[in-house]
Amino acid sequence: MEETKIVNGAWELSTFHFPIEGRGLKTMLKNMKDKKLVGFKCPQCGMVYMPGPFYCRKCFIRIDDEAEVSDHGEIMTFTIGYADVRGNPLDEPRIAPVVKLDGCDSWIMGVLEGVKPEDVHVGMRVKVKWAEERTGSLQDMQYFLPE
Numbered sequence: 001m002e003e004t005k006i007v008n009g010a011w012e013l014s015t016f017h018f019p020i021e022g023r024g025l026k027t028m029l030k031n032m033k034d035k036k037l038v039g040f041k042c043p044q045c046g047m048v049y050m051p052g053p054f055y056c057r058k059c060f061i062r063i064d065d066e067a068e069v070s071d072h073g074e075i076m077t078f079t080i081g082y083a084d085v086r087g088n089p090l091d092e093p094r095i096a097p098v099v100k101l102d103g104c105d106s107w108i109m110g111v112l113e114g115v116k117p118e119d120v121h122v123g124m125r126v127k128v129k130w131a132e133e134r135t136g137s138l139q140d141m142q143y144f145l146p147e
């Protein structure tokens with residue numbers, strides 16, 4: 001019989017790393033310089049992912065077709081942070097929405113500005129606030145604003 005082991009302790013999210021497939025992220029970053037969001041679309045089921053993976057998560061076939069994604073979307077869920085990862089209180093609460101951009105089936109996480117925490121809601125329409133000078137990095141997409 002297998003035994004379940006419980007290890008007590010904090011999970012430092014700031015030190016958690018996960019792999020992102022290179023091609024999809026490179027394509028996304030390259031186009032963000034021109035304020036364009038580009039993912040990959042499955043030719044069989046039509047799912048659009050951004051950053052785009054090599055294989056469709058549903059059909060398990062290779063994906064090579066790029067698809068443009070809107071910089072407007074809808075909040076699917078969100079969290080409001082009142083402390084940093086070490087438990088230190090923040091000066092202002094930080095809203096972190098998970099957004100489904102129009103024309104994309106995968107969701108991305110970001111920061112929402114320009115809204116009071118009590119006014120955020122699932123289904124809220126938001127748009128990307130682009131950096132004035134873009135360099136082809138994740139910082140080109142600064143945060144989300146209400147639409």
Ligand SMILES: [Zn+2]
Nearest residue numbers: 042045056059
């Ligand atoms: Zn598919």
